[in-house]
Amino acid sequence: MALFDPKAKTIASYQNKIKENNAAIDKNYYEIGKMYCDQYKDMSLDVTKDINSRCDKVVNLEKDNDALELSILFEKGLKLCKNCKKENSLVHAFCFACGAKFDEDSSNAPSLPSETEQASADSAPKADEEKPSEPVAEAKAEEPKEETETNLFV
Ligand SMILES: [Zn+2]
Numbered sequence: 001m002a003l004f005d006p007k008a009k010t011i012a013s014y015q016n017k018i019k020e021n022n023a024a025i026d027k028n029y030y031e032i033g034k035m036y037c038d039q040y041k042d043m044s045l046d047v048t049k050d051i052n053s054r055c056d057k058v059v060n061l062e063k064d065n066d067a068l069e070l071s072i073l074f075e076k077g078l079k080l081c082k083n084c085k086k087e088n089s090l091v092h093a094f095c096f097a098c099g100a101k102f103d104e105d106s107s108n109a110p111s112l113p114s115e116t117e118q119a120s121a122d123s124a125p126k127a128d129e130e131k132p133s134e135p136v137a138e139a140k141a142e143e144p145k146e147e148t149e150t151n152l153f154v
Contacts, residue, residue, distance in 0.1 A: 011075050014068045021061045021068075028054040028061075064113035071110050079106055 032054050035047040073079060078087045083100035090107040094100065 007075050011072050014072045014075075018065050018068050021065050025058050025061050028058050067110060067113050071112055074110055 032051050035051055035054075039045045039047045070080065073087065074090070077090050079090050079092075079102070080086070081088055081095035081098060081100055081102070084095060084098040086095060086097040088095055088097075088102070093102055095102065
């Protein structure tokens with residue numbers, strides 16, 4: 001719908017990335033299953049290493065997806081309570097549901113997985129938005145570029 005809204009565009013790109021990651025996760029699961037069966041058929045095979053490396057990939061892809069989900073929430077003005085996982089407004093200092101205190105940096109942009117960072121860096125120039133009526137200066141002022149480096153410890 002609101003494809004001209006830069007936020008919606010960003011969210012859509014995150015959602016696409018999650019879809020890609022899920023497809024990659026499925027592929028890894030498929031390969032793991034196949035290797036396991038190959039080993040079952042021929043006990044002289046040892047596919048442990050290959051299976052483990054794919055399990056690592058799945059774990060990393062799932063981590064990336066968690067980070068992407070957080071970024072989507074951030075674009076929507078929301079953050080997750082670390083304690084009860086309920087969605088809160090970015091401005092909340094305490095969770096509305098369980099009362100847990102949010103970290104001071106909890107309303108900052110969450111750090112994205114490295115792969116996605118590169119991908120979004122490619123499409124980074126916010127200036128060429130397809131919204132010619134919108135003042136470009138405003139879009140630039142919102143750009144939290146330097147955030148990605150300072151947030152690595154999260
Ligand atoms: Zn909570």
